[in-house]
Amino acid sequence: MGSKERIARLKSELRKDILYAALAILKNDGRQSLSLRKIADRIEYSPPVIYSYFKNKEAILIALCELCYQQFNGCIEKNCRKLTNPEERLTAIVTTCWNFAIDEKEMYNLMWEVGSTCTDPFTQFKELGLFLNFLSETLKNLCGKKVCTEEYLLHKSQTAIAVMHGHICLNYTLSNADPKLRSRMLNETILYVMNLINDYNLTPHELNNHY
Amino acid sequence: MGSKERIARLKSELRKDILYAALAILKNDGRQSLSLRKIADRIEYSPPVIYSYFKNKEAILIALCELCYQQFNGCIEKNCRKLTNPEERLTAIVTTCWNFAIDEKEMYNLMWEVGSTCTDPFTQFKELGLFLNFLSETLKNLCGKKVCTEEYLLHKSQTAIAVMHGHICLNYTLSNADPKLRSRMLNETILYVMNLINDYNLTPHELNNHY
Amino acid sequence: MGSKERIARLKSELRKDILYAALAILKNDGRQSLSLRKIADRIEYSPPVIYSYFKNKEAILIALCELCYQQFNGCIEKNCRKLTNPEERLTAIVTTCWNFAIDEKEMYNLMWEVGSTCTDPFTQFKELGLFLNFLSETLKNLCGKKVCTEEYLLHKSQTAIAVMHGHICLNYTLSNADPKLRSRMLNETILYVMNLINDYNLTPHELNNHY
Amino acid sequence: MGSKERIARLKSELRKDILYAALAILKNDGRQSLSLRKIADRIEYSPPVIYSYFKNKEAILIALCELCYQQFNGCIEKNCRKLTNPEERLTAIVTTCWNFAIDEKEMYNLMWEVGSTCTDPFTQFKELGLFLNFLSETLKNLCGKKVCTEEYLLHKSQTAIAVMHGHICLNYTLSNADPKLRSRMLNETILYVMNLINDYNLTPHELNNHY
DNA sequence: CATGAATGAGATTTCATTCAT
DNA sequence: AATGAATGAAATCTCATTCAT
Numbered sequence: 001m002g003s004k005e006r007i008a009r010l011k012s013e014l015r016k017d018i019l020y021a022a023l024a025i026l027k028n029d030g031r032q033s034l035s036l037r038k039i040a041d042r043i044e045y046s047p048p049v050i051y052s053y054f055k056n057k058e059a060i061l062i063a064l065c066e067l068c069y070q071q072f073n074g075c076i077e078k079n080c081r082k083l084t085n086p087e088e089r090l091t092a093i094v095t096t097c098w099n100f101a102i103d104e105k106e107m108y109n110l111m112w113e114v115g116s117t118c119t120d121p122f123t124q125f126k127e128l129g130l131f132l133n134f135l136s137e138t139l140k141n142l143c144g145k146k147v148c149t150e151e152y153l154l155h156k157s158q159t160a161i162a163v164m165h166g167h168i169c170l171n172y173t174l175s176n177a178d179p180k181l182r183s184r185m186l187n188e189t190i191l192y193v194m195n196l197i198n199d200y201n202l203t204p205h206e207l208n209n210h211y
Numbered sequence: 212m213g214s215k216e217r218i219a220r221l222k223s224e225l226r227k228d229i230l231y232a233a234l235a236i237l238k239n240d241g242r243q244s245l246s247l248r249k250i251a252d253r254i255e256y257s258p259p260v261i262y263s264y265f266k267n268k269e270a271i272l273i274a275l276c277e278l279c280y281q282q283f284n285g286c287i288e289k290n291c292r293k294l295t296n297p298e299e300r301l302t303a304i305v306t307t308c309w310n311f312a313i314d315e316k317e318m319y320n321l322m323w324e325v326g327s328t329c330t331d332p333f334t335q336f337k338e339l340g341l342f343l344n345f346l347s348e349t350l351k352n353l354c355g356k357k358v359c360t361e362e363y364l365l366h367k368s369q370t371a372i373a374v375m376h377g378h379i380c381l382n383y384t385l386s387n388a389d390p391k392l393r394s395r396m397l398n399e400t401i402l403y404v405m406n407l408i409n410d411y412n413l414t415p416h417e418l419n420n421h422y
Numbered sequence: 423m424g425s426k427e428r429i430a431r432l433k434s435e436l437r438k439d440i441l442y443a444a445l446a447i448l449k450n451d452g453r454q455s456l457s458l459r460k461i462a463d464r465i466e467y468s469p470p471v472i473y474s475y476f477k478n479k480e481a482i483l484i485a486l487c488e489l490c491y492q493q494f495n496g497c498i499e500k501n502c503r504k505l506t507n508p509e510e511r512l513t514a515i516v517t518t519c520w521n522f523a524i525d526e527k528e529m530y531n532l533m534w535e536v537g538s539t540c541t542d543p544f545t546q547f548k549e550l551g552l553f554l555n556f557l558s559e560t561l562k563n564l565c566g567k568k569v570c571t572e573e574y575l576l577h578k579s580q581t582a583i584a585v586m587h588g589h590i591c592l593n594y595t596l597s598n599a600d601p602k603l604r605s606r607m608l609n610e611t612i613l614y615v616m617n618l619i620n621d622y623n624l625t626p627h628e629l630n631n632h633y
Numbered sequence: 634m635g636s637k638e639r640i641a642r643l644k645s646e647l648r649k650d651i652l653y654a655a656l657a658i659l660k661n662d663g664r665q666s667l668s669l670r671k672i673a674d675r676i677e678y679s680p681p682v683i684y685s686y687f688k689n690k691e692a693i694l695i696a697l698c699e700l701c702y703q704q705f706n707g708c709i710e711k712n713c714r715k716l717t718n719p720e721e722r723l724t725a726i727v728t729t730c731w732n733f734a735i736d737e738k739e740m741y742n743l744m745w746e747v748g749s750t751c752t753d754p755f756t757q758f759k760e761l762g763l764f765l766n767f768l769s770e771t772l773k774n775l776c777g778k779k780v781c782t783e784e785y786l787l788h789k790s791q792t793a794i795a796v797m798h799g800h801i802c803l804n805y806t807l808s809n810a811d812p813k814l815r816s817r818m819l820n821e822t823i824l825y826v827m828n829l830i831n832d833y834n835l836t837p838h839e840l841n842n843h844y
Numbered sequence: 845c846a847t848g849a850a851t852g853a854g855a856t857t858t859c860a861t862t863c864a865t
Numbered sequence: 866a867a868t869g870a871a872t873g874a875a876a877t878c879t880c881a882t883t884c885a886t
Binding site for chain 5: 666668669670680681684689690
């Protein structure tokens with residue numbers, strides 16, 4: 001494929017169709033049965049067409065993952081951007097993550113699966129980077145007047161993602177937990193994430209003992 | 212020993228062989244290339260024998276998962292049981308989990324993968340239940356004289372597992388992090404797990420605000 | 423496949439059937455259209471069966487090449503072994519090669535094609551080694567009472583193969599040459615091969631100038 | 634220059650581009666991965682253009698083969714034309730062939746592969762014809778004052794090509810031969826080619842016995 | 845009880861070629 | 866003149882599972 005052609009195809013409608021077909025299969029039939037053949041069937045084209053738009057299956061997965069991050073970040077923006085109070089915003093962020101993970105389990109799992117194979121998902125996936133920054137910005141506001149380094153905030157944000165992910169996975173495994181327990185788990189998750197920032201209030205001596 | 216018993220024992224032997232073959236393939240070649248054919252090759256039997264011991268591939272995965280939990284719990288027992296000081300023991304538990312996840316990534320991932328498909332992994336997998344109790348017991352000691360309900364301790368233990376898992380997954384994705392950052396992440400994980408129990412020291416009123 | 427099983431299959435009838443099917447396709451349809459699917463069709467089995475007997479297509483080609491060498495060497499043995507006079511025998515060898523290359527062009531080409539990809543075809547393919555030795559033995563007799571080293575004879579034998587191959591390839595390209603020219607080419611080939619051994623009669627001084 | 638001419642020139646340019654793209658792919662990726670798609674990519678045109686210049690893939694291969702012969706003959710001209718002493722020139726010819734075959738294995742193989750499918754490569758490929766004549770002229774000079782027929786010289790030239798090709802193929806198969814052996818093989822090849830002309834010194838009676 | 849034999853279904857991928865525009 | 870779009874046909878290979886023996 002010539003570079004001109006390739007660039008054109010990147011913007012193509014069919015490329016989008018392929019990705020959305022993949023997304024639909026992912027949601028309906030699950031990660032395991034996401035095959036090129038099924039994608040081709042769904043868009044009512046022959047399988048080789050796909051190779052005009054993606055190098056191979058891995059490339060599709062990565063692009064699909066990107067799409068998932070876009071949709072995820074879209075939820076976050078929609079639900080949380082408007083909130084100005086940092087506690088409220090952080091609560092909304094965690095809640096949105098939580099619900100996204102429940103409602104879109106296949107997407108959520110794909111995001112972590114593909115992320116694990118990348119060198120640096122936070123830079124590779126633009127929308128994940130945006131989310132990280134949004135989280136970071138929120139945590140900064142939460143600190144109030146205290147000055148935190150950018151690096152510190154990013155690290156805490158990643159930790160927040162980790163803590164949320166852990167609870168989400170736990171929630172997956174407790175498949176017959178009652179709604180009350182689930183709701184409690186969500187609340188706790190919010191709490192833990194909120195408290196991540198607290199140790200910044202520790203005295204230097206206490207901090208020393210921590211790290 | 213009657214022939215019946217002998218036969219039963221032999222049967223049980225082969226079952227083990229199958230599982231250990233599966234484990235070896237999992238470790239060496241990875242989850243994706245774990246096939247019945249390969250297992251059969253390794254035990255030098257023909258594929259259909261496997262169906263005498265397991266209903267289908269899924270059943271093998273579940274049993275294999277159990278084996279992984281056994282090995283995992285073995286590590287925990289070996290490294291942590293002897294420690295009597297609760298802080299030390301908890302530190303050892305988190306560290307052991309962390310290292311197991313690094314050294315046996317395939318096993319660790321399988322444990323969560325299969326766990327996600329089960330109704331209740333904590334009761335289905337005996338060794339996971341044992342680990343949960345061990346964690347619970349450790350947390351109890353950490354509380355000192357304060358009285359905590361069994362249920363509370365189990366819940367906190369699950370939360371600890373969640374927090375650890377989150378950090379472990381984050382560690383997986385940060386594939387080019389330097390050892391110093393990784394070491395810091397481990398320390399933080401220990402810290403967070405340790406502090407899980409702290410809110411028990413909150414006043415009832417504060418607790419109310421939490422949940 | 424367990425090793426026991428694999429060994430059994432090496433002797434299996436079906437394995438032979440696969441190879442002879444491949445040979446038939448090679449002869450009839452040519453090297454380019456030799457596919458696993460066609461082989462499976464011809465033996466009236468499904469394609470995956472082939473993988474019970476051969477690791478992959480390359481393994482089939484190598485085994486097929488071996489079969490070609492066997493058939494080739496069979497011709498040589500049949501036509502030449504009985505001749506005791508060294509000139510007559512050498513003449514018969516060259517003639518047999520020549521005719522084999524004409525009658526079994528696809529086989530002949532495959533033998534060189536696969537041979538080119540091997541590290542050392544003369545040891546890898548037993549029958550090619552036998553042919554080399556037979557040639558070497560013949561050249562030795564041609565030398566008469568003069569003593570030649572084994573190494574020298576093997577080298578000359580390889581050279582003989584090279585000279586024959588060159589003429590055979592030339593013969594392939596001259597596709598509209600008349601039979602008289604072809605016959606003359608064969609005679610010349612015999613002559614050149616016969617003379618390969620002549621420089622052994624050179625004085626040491628002359629030999630020095632050669633190498 | 635009229636627009637007609639300009640268009641014709643442009644057309645001829647693109648034809649060249651196609652061939653040189655094919656050549657580059659042949660050299661870099663090998664004969665097997667020479668596809669129309671890849672050629673189109675490389676010239677940054679779409680695949681169908683190629684069909685404006687060539688009937689099908691086979692036609693490209695033939696034209697590519699011609700290009701290879703041009704390059705080959707270019708080497709010969711450059712390295713050998715200047716030498717006037719016939720022995721020196723013949724030595725240079727064989728050496729140049731030998732090195733070309735080593736350095737440009739893919740090209741060399743293609744030349745013989747395509748050559749085998751043509752009716753008469755020596756007339757079809759102009760540069761191969763030139764090479765043949767050059768060889769023939771050299772052999773003629775080697776004969777000295779003796780008179781040889783044109784036909785005889787051409788035949789001997791073809792034979793020389795055959796002998797060289799045989800040794801070159803042998804050199805390909807002996808993939809782990811040491812440089813000393815290879816160098817010896819080259820020397821022998823030179824020697825054999827040089828001696829091809831010698832039997833012209835035979836008496837008519839001896840010649841009769843030969844043919 | 846054990847297995848050799850076999851397969852259907854399906855995976856990813858490549859390629860030469862066509863054709864409406 | 867050029868191409869974007871598309872495809873049919875084919876390639877190799879893997880796998881879980883079945884069943885007669």
